[in-house]
Amino acid sequence: MRTIDRDDEKEAVKLIDQxxxxxxxxxxxCKTLDELIDAIxxxxxxxxxALGAAGAFGVVLACTNEKSKETIKTKVERLKKARPxxxxxxxxxxxxxNAAMHGKNMQEMKEYALEEARRIADxxxxxxxxxxxxxxxxxxxxxxxxxxxxxxxxxxxxWGTALGVIRTAIEKxxxxxxxxxxxxxxxxxxxxxxxELLQDEIPVTLIADSMSAVVxxxxxxxxxxxxxxxxxxxxxxxxxxxxxxxxxxxxxxxxFYVAAPLSSFDLKRxxxxxxxxxxxxxxxxxxxxxxxxxxxxxxxxxxxxxTPFELIAAVITEKGVLxxxxxxx
Amino acid sequence: MRTIDRDDEKEAVKLIDQxxxxxxxxxxxCKTLDELIDAIxxxxxxxxxALGAAGAFGVVLACTNEKSKETIKTKVERLKKARPxxxxxxxxxxxxxNAAMHGKNMQEMKEYALEEARRIADxxxxxxxxxxxxxxxxxxxxxxxxxxxxxxxxxxxxWGTALGVIRTAIEKxxxxxxxxxxxxxxxxxxxxxxxELLQDEIPVTLIADSMSAVVxxxxxxxxxxxxxxxxxxxxxxxxxxxxxxxxxxxxxxxxFYVAAPLSSFDLKRxxxxxxxxxxxxxxxxxxxxxxxxxxxxxxxxxxxxxTPFELIAAVITEKGVLxxxxxxx
Numbered sequence: 001m002r003t004i005d006r007d008d009e010k011e012a013v014k015l016i017d018q019x020x021x022x023x024x025x026x027x028x029x030c031k032t033l034d035e036l037i038d039a040i041x042x043x044x045x046x047x048x049x050a051l052g053a054a055g056a057f058g059v060v061l062a063c064t065n066e067k068s069k070e071t072i073k074t075k076v077e078r079l080k081k082a083r084p085x086x087x088x089x090x091x092x093x094x095x096x097x098n099a100a101m102h103g104k105n106m107q108e109m110k111e112y113a114l115e116e117a118r119r120i121a122d123x124x125x126x127x128x129x130x131x132x133x134x135x136x137x138x139x140x141x142x143x144x145x146x147x148x149x150x151x152x153x154x155x156x157x158x159w160g161t162a163l164g165v166i167r168t169a170i171e172k173x174x175x176x177x178x179x180x181x182x183x184x185x186x187x188x189x190x191x192x193x194x195x196e197l198l199q200d201e202i203p204v205t206l207i208a209d210s211m212s213a214v215v216x217x218x219x220x221x222x223x224x225x226x227x228x229x230x231x232x233x234x235x236x237x238x239x240x241x242x243x244x245x246x247x248x249x250x251x252x253x254x255x256f257y258v259a260a261p262l263s264s265f266d267l268k269r270x271x272x273x274x275x276x277x278x279x280x281x282x283x284x285x286x287x288x289x290x291x292x293x294x295x296x297x298x299x300x301x302x303x304x305x306x307t308p309f310e311l312i313a314a315v316i317t318e319k320g321v322l323x324x325x326x327x328x329x
Numbered sequence: 330m331r332t333i334d335r336d337d338e339k340e341a342v343k344l345i346d347q348x349x350x351x352x353x354x355x356x357x358x359c360k361t362l363d364e365l366i367d368a369i370x371x372x373x374x375x376x377x378x379a380l381g382a383a384g385a386f387g388v389v390l391a392c393t394n395e396k397s398k399e400t401i402k403t404k405v406e407r408l409k410k411a412r413p414x415x416x417x418x419x420x421x422x423x424x425x426x427n428a429a430m431h432g433k434n435m436q437e438m439k440e441y442a443l444e445e446a447r448r449i450a451d452x453x454x455x456x457x458x459x460x461x462x463x464x465x466x467x468x469x470x471x472x473x474x475x476x477x478x479x480x481x482x483x484x485x486x487x488w489g490t491a492l493g494v495i496r497t498a499i500e501k502x503x504x505x506x507x508x509x510x511x512x513x514x515x516x517x518x519x520x521x522x523x524x525e526l527l528q529d530e531i532p533v534t535l536i537a538d539s540m541s542a543v544v545x546x547x548x549x550x551x552x553x554x555x556x557x558x559x560x561x562x563x564x565x566x567x568x569x570x571x572x573x574x575x576x577x578x579x580x581x582x583x584x585f586y587v588a589a590p591l592s593s594f595d596l597k598r599x600x601x602x603x604x605x606x607x608x609x610x611x612x613x614x615x616x617x618x619x620x621x622x623x624x625x626x627x628x629x630x631x632x633x634x635x636t637p638f639e640l641i642a643a644v645i646t647e648k649g650v651l652x653x654x655x656x657x658x
Contacts, residue, residue, distance in 0.1 A: 022623045179629075182613060182622075184513060184537040190613060190622035198623050205627045206613050208513040210538040210570030214634045217572065241539030243546065244577060251576050284511060284519060284535050288619045293511075293519035294351045294527050298534045300508075305543045 047155020055092030056117035132168030149239035151227025376484020384421030385446035459647035461497030478568035480556025
């Protein structure tokens with residue numbers, strides 16, 4: 001199934017619980033907005049494009065058993081704030097809310113919201129296929145592509161952005177291998193990227209994040225492709241570690257690509273005006289149930305970082321490959 | 330107590346089990362060479378200088394209940410191969426074995442070995458204090474120093490190399506803060522470095538390895554100091570991740586220092602001739618008992634990497650601060 005979808009019969013949002021992968025493949029059903037917000041905060045669903053769809057389907061949940069437009073607006077504000085950094089969550093919420101507001105009564109509002117949410121989800125798949133088409137032209141037969149975090153089908157509704165580019169290239173007959181960085185502290189690379197690539201029988205090698213410099217120095221990497229949580233005026237905000245890989249790639253003359261739908265673009269905003277989510281110290285003090293650092297140690301745990309366009313060879317979108325500087329006027 | 334020492338009464342090598350930190354502080358006794366080799370392979374004792382002392386005390390164990398010099402030589406070959414990358418293990422073994430060989434009988438050999446092993450251990454502490462003296466001059470009051478892995482007292486017999494520099498600077502009245510990188514995949518940074526710094530009440534902040542680029546970009550790092558497993562003709566071999574930090578530091582104009590005793594020097598050898606230990610895929614597929622990646626995924630897991638002198642501002646030794654290029658003739 002898709003990463004996130006609606007179950008009409010149960011009137012629920014259903015999603016693949018990504019915190020249990022690769023050990024267990026489990027579908028979670030969220031019947032209330034609170035359940036969905038909790039799933040987002042716990043990263044059961046994550047990835048900028050998937051969060052866009054989650055926001056959209058969340059508005060449908062918000063329209064259930066509500067009597068006033070004002071209450072719905074208040075409720076979805078909480079949804080928008082479930083994770084602050086990716087622009088897609090707000091995008092999905094706002095677009096669906098606007099559609100809902102054209103409804104004359106609650107029943108109509110919910111119908112309009114659901115239509116719009118479905119449209120957003122379907123568009124996401126179509127957009128990713130387009131990103132794949134454009135991006136695959138940048139890859140050559142035999143390329144080894146390093147990626148960070150998970151910008152695959154599990155970060156989206158389906159297909160994926162960075163991994164979508166790889167999927168399309170392979171579909172077109174190119175042989176592509178992937179090096180997946182584990183992506184500390186939550187290991188989306190080891191848990192999710194390797195899992196979804198192996199599902200599709202795409203060759204993948206797992207490394208620790210700090211090994212990317214070594215594989216690049218050893219000539220084992222032809223290109224780097226990552227996703228984006230937000231494309232801003234001066235560059236790209238993405239999973240913590242992206243900036244490091246970009247600096248290292250530049251110093252080894254390896255092209256560094258970002259694959260992102262235009263819904264992740266926020267080009268009028270400076271990265272300085274974007275809230276970088278800081279997550280709990282526990283993510284570095286514990287690993288699962290195991291304590292791996294002193295309980296009293298101070299921790300700095302930003303979930304995202306900023307990479308300036310100077311380090312980015314191109315941004316791959318559904319409208320084509322954009323080469324920095326990206327003009328915002 | 331020291332990281333590694335001899336218990337005369339029990340005729341055993343005693344060491345702090347570093348795999349249990351920070352949850353448990355436990356002293357392990359190795360009464361046989363096999364027990365010590367096992368402790369080395371499992372990283373109960375690790376760090377290049379500590380491995381030198383482990384090798385030395387191991388020769389004393391090898392001299393116990395043995396009848397021939399040849400058997401002893403064969404036995405210690407296994408000890409030398411317990412971990413291949415750090416030169417200190419071989420150094421400690423060879424030096425102690427040479428001393429032992431002057432003995433006329435087994436009793437004398439063991440005595441000579443023990444004397445030499447004690448000398449090596451004491452020298453290590455003295456050497457680290459000297460490294461601290463020289464290195465501390467490179468630090469300024471108020472500096473924030475980023476370090477990787479553990480080049481502290483637990484990597485040595487006592488005091489530490491990289492952390493020894495910080496300890497001496499603080500002893501001299503400078504205020505120094507440390508940023509410790511967790512050091513995947515075995516988390517020596519989170520498990521050991523933070524623990525030993527907090528024991529000494531030295532301010533420390535823990536980050537994931539991939540965050541070093543961010544803290545450097547944010548201007549939060551004044552200097553980087555790491556240890557070394559081997560200093561070779563063209564640069565330094567140290568814990569995986571070192572090269573990454575060095576590239577990033579260079580690109581942010583942050584001085585990158587290596588603190589290492591001359592016993593880690595192997596300047597006639599090229600890094601290409603040094604075996605880089607590749608450790609088990611399980612270190613990236615599992616975290617403790619928890620599976621975090623598909624069992625069948627391919628893993629690349631080198632334990633060390635090579636950093637060329639071009640990226641290194643200076644090597645701090647017990648004889649002074651050496652500025653590359655280091656002349657080997």
